[in-house]
Amino acid sequence: KSGMAAGRINTAYATIPEYKQRIDALRAIAKIPIVLDLKGAQIRLMTEISGSGKRNKYGIGVDDQFAAGFQKGDIAFNYDISKELFPGDQIFFENGTIITVVAEKKERYILLKVIEAGDGYIRHGMGVNVPGKMFSDVPRLSSKDLGVIDFALAENIEYIAISFVRESEDVLFVKRELEKRSRGFTLPKIIAKIEDPVGIKNLPDIIEDL
Numbered sequence: 001k002s003g004m005a006a007g008r009i010n011t012a013y014a015t016i017p018e019y020k021q022r023i024d025a026l027r028a029i030a031k032i033p034i035v036l037d038l039k040g041a042q043i044r045l046m047t048e049i050s051g052s053g054k055r056n057k058y059g060i061g062v063d064d065q066f067a068a069g070f071q072k073g074d075i076a077f078n079y080d081i082s083k084e085l086f087p088g089d090q091i092f093f094e095n096g097t098i099i100t101v102v103a104e105k106k107e108r109y110i111l112l113k114v115i116e117a118g119d120g121y122i123r124h125g126m127g128v129n130v131p132g133k134m135f136s137d138v139p140r141l142s143s144k145d146l147g148v149i150d151f152a153l154a155e156n157i158e159y160i161a162i163s164f165v166r167e168s169e170d171v172l173f174v175k176r177e178l179e180k181r182s183r184g185f186t187l188p189k190i191i192a193k194i195e196d197p198v199g200i201k202n203l204p205d206i207i208e209d210l
Contacts, residue, residue, distance in 0.1 A: 006032055006159070011148045012039035019148075023155060033158035035191065036148055038174075040163040041139045043128040044078045045093060046071075055124040060098070060114050066122070069109040075122060081135045085110055092129040094118055131197050134166060140173045149177055153185040161191040166198040168209040175209075 007026040009019050023034055045068070047056050058075065060066065069076040082105075085091075089102045097118035104111040141149075152160055162174055171192055178187050192199075192206050199206065 004030065004032060006035050008035040008037055008161070010037045010039075011144070012037075012042075016147065016151050019151065020155070023157075034155075035159040035161050036152050036157050036188075037161040037193075038145045038148060038163060039142060040145065041079070041142050042164060043081065043130075043135070043138060045122065045124070045126040045128055046076045046078055047074065047122060047124040057124070058122040059120055060117050060122055061120065062114055062117050064114045064117075065103060065111055066114075067106075067109045067111055073109060077128065079135065079138045081130070081133075081137065082110070083137070084133055084135055085130070089133070090115075090131060092131070093122070093126045095127065096129065098122070098126075129196060134198065140170055141177070146177065149174075150181055152188055153178070153181055153183070156186055157188050159191055160188045161193055163193050164195050164199075165192040165206055166196065167202045168205040171206060171209045 007023075007030075009022055011019065019036070026032065026034065047058065056074065058066065066075060067073070070080040070082050071078065085102055085105060087102050087105055091100045091102065091112060092098065093100070097116070098114070099116040100112040100114050102110050103113040149160070151157075160174065160178070162170060165171060171190060174190060190210055192210060194200060194203060194206070
């Protein structure tokens, strides 16, 4: 009644049965389209202490340095992106509130220097953005995303949103997955979320393939 145009559900959190519950609640009270927002294979920081199951947080300040490994270590990236990282590359955490630069690159980790410290803590699950980089070892969709696509088709969801779209192939990949899994269901429309400079640069091609 207040003008809500669509119901967006962020599939980075919760489970498919919970999405179903929310969709049913929305459809019971309003005839509005549903948007399922795919998490995508986002790069995140892990701070789980090896072998303990305990998630820690680490205090940081401007000019501090800390080591970050790849899939292993007390502070680590959830994907091995080491091949495409080099000294001088900037790495942003927590929606850009923490800014670091690669000071050194070792065989199993990188040393990061803090430029902006945000609220002063590195925590488990922080989002990572490396401007201008396309990481070949990071899949376009997670296994959970593929399950959400199957669910979206079965529920006749109107829109699928794709996070961190950087090139037209990101859109085409999702289109192929939808068509492959369609089994006669109506295909949802696609929303491309442009979230970094690479996506801006490739925007004309992305729009053309929507």
